[in-house]
Amino acid sequence: MKMKKMVAGLSTAVFAFGALAACGGGTDNGSSNEGGSSSENKPEKIVVWEDIEKSETTKEVAKAFEEEHGVKVEVVEVQMTDQKDKLALDGPAGKGPDIVLVPHDQIGTIADQGHLAPIADEGSLDAFTDAAKSAVMYDGQAYGYPKSVETPILMYNKDLMAEAPASMDDLYKLSNDVKADGQYGFLALWDNFYFAHGVVAGFGGYVFKEDGGALDPADIGLNNEGAVEGFEYIGKWYEEGLFPKGLIGESGGQAMDQLFTEKKAHSVMNGPWAVAGYTDAGVNLGAAPMPTLPNGEPIKTFMGVKTYALSAYTENQEWAEMFLQELTNEENALAMFEAYNEIPPVAALESNETITSNEVAKAVFDQATNAIPMPNIPEMGQVWEPMAQALQLVATGKQDAQKSADDAVKVIEQQIQANNQ
Numbered sequence: 001m002k003m004k005k006m007v008a009g010l011s012t013a014v015f016a017f018g019a020l021a022a023c024g025g026g027t028d029n030g031s032s033n034e035g036g037s038s039s040e041n042k043p044e045k046i047v048v049w050e051d052i053e054k055s056e057t058t059k060e061v062a063k064a065f066e067e068e069h070g071v072k073v074e075v076v077e078v079q080m081t082d083q084k085d086k087l088a089l090d091g092p093a094g095k096g097p098d099i100v101l102v103p104h105d106q107i108g109t110i111a112d113q114g115h116l117a118p119i120a121d122e123g124s125l126d127a128f129t130d131a132a133k134s135a136v137m138y139d140g141q142a143y144g145y146p147k148s149v150e151t152p153i154l155m156y157n158k159d160l161m162a163e164a165p166a167s168m169d170d171l172y173k174l175s176n177d178v179k180a181d182g183q184y185g186f187l188a189l190w191d192n193f194y195f196a197h198g199v200v201a202g203f204g205g206y207v208f209k210e211d212g213g214a215l216d217p218a219d220i221g222l223n224n225e226g227a228v229e230g231f232e233y234i235g236k237w238y239e240e241g242l243f244p245k246g247l248i249g250e251s252g253g254q255a256m257d258q259l260f261t262e263k264k265a266h267s268v269m270n271g272p273w274a275v276a277g278y279t280d281a282g283v284n285l286g287a288a289p290m291p292t293l294p295n296g297e298p299i300k301t302f303m304g305v306k307t308y309a310l311s312a313y314t315e316n317q318e319w320a321e322m323f324l325q326e327l328t329n330e331e332n333a334l335a336m337f338e339a340y341n342e343i344p345p346v347a348a349l350e351s352n353e354t355i356t357s358n359e360v361a362k363a364v365f366d367q368a369t370n371a372i373p374m375p376n377i378p379e380m381g382q383v384w385e386p387m388a389q390a391l392q393l394v395a396t397g398k399q400d401a402q403k404s405a406d407d408a409v410k411v412i413e414q415q416i417q418a419n420n421q
Helices: 056-069 080-090 104-112 122-127 130-135 168-179 193-202 225-239 252-261 272-280 317-327 330-340 347-351 359-368 378-382 384-395 401-420
Strands: 045-050 072-077 099-103 145-150 153-157 206-211 214-221 267-270 285-288 302-311
Touching (some): 045 056, 045 080, 045 317, 056 072, 056 330, 080 099, 099 104, 122 145, 130 145, 130 302, 145 359, 153 359, 193 302, 193 384, 206 378, 214 401, 225 401, 272 285, 302 317, 378 384, 378 401
Parallel strands (some): 045 099
Antiparallel strands (some): 099 302, 145 302, 153 267, 206 214
């Protein structure tokens, strides 16, 4: 399960030419023409790293691309979480791919390290939702083509709840009503900032202030008045026994899943990655966007975007982008959804019947309108642990919300300063 995961850093990408024979066997694509179809410009092949057990659709598109353009596309399965480190080794050595798959929140770090190239045809991103486009932007440049989007939603057992509630007040009342029977109306991993962010942001907190499309790591809003109110709201669920004591720390996710699959919890906050496990366990699963907070605002969940990005070491960028434009177009994005249940952030698919008839996919699309892309600047790496510690102090009643938030922000600021030095 992904617990971790738009916008500051590198102004020019680093291209290492001359070591790229194995990156696709191509030549420098500097002399381009429209469509990149010049035979003089064609590489022998381009290489794509795709996630494991999710490459069949990509291979089908690659075959059609080769038939149409005469350029072979080699699709290699590499665990997505390993691709960043593998690129750092294989790219400079001339054995890396032309295209990698990365979580969007790692774009800033990888670009700053010199391993990613910004895309040339930013206009091609107009096909994607605004949130997905903003997620792949870094330092004013686009660094990839969105593949799929994830964000937490409300999942509920239809055998226990007839319909999804509209507000968290409704869930709070339900939780109190069933408490005496040893049941839980709603569970969430709110000691984990990935999930708690939705509450903190919904009350007015923010990680880094956005200014003109860029994020300012010097302006942190995780201890402002709204953020503290969010901390207090989270603490209320633990303090009143509406969440079990075991719903804290690394074992919290397992405890929540067990209670939900055993029909002891009516609903949970979780992401689309949990669907297979719940349905395999026999849950009559329903899905909906998160209910509104007591202040009338939506829960502003974090959104993650799996992104096809260009290696800075490729000599075949023009052809790599041509392939990615085909791979992520409406038709092929829908085929990927049908094959792997990963929700494509292609704007035209939001009203597609295949998407709208799938409760989880529709809920993710709807929730994404209120979601905030996880910051992709390197400073985000200093946020997770201090916030987890602060949230756990509040959840266990060991420290009040204001001090916990203040202490977390102080640590975050110190760590950012130390790293920058």
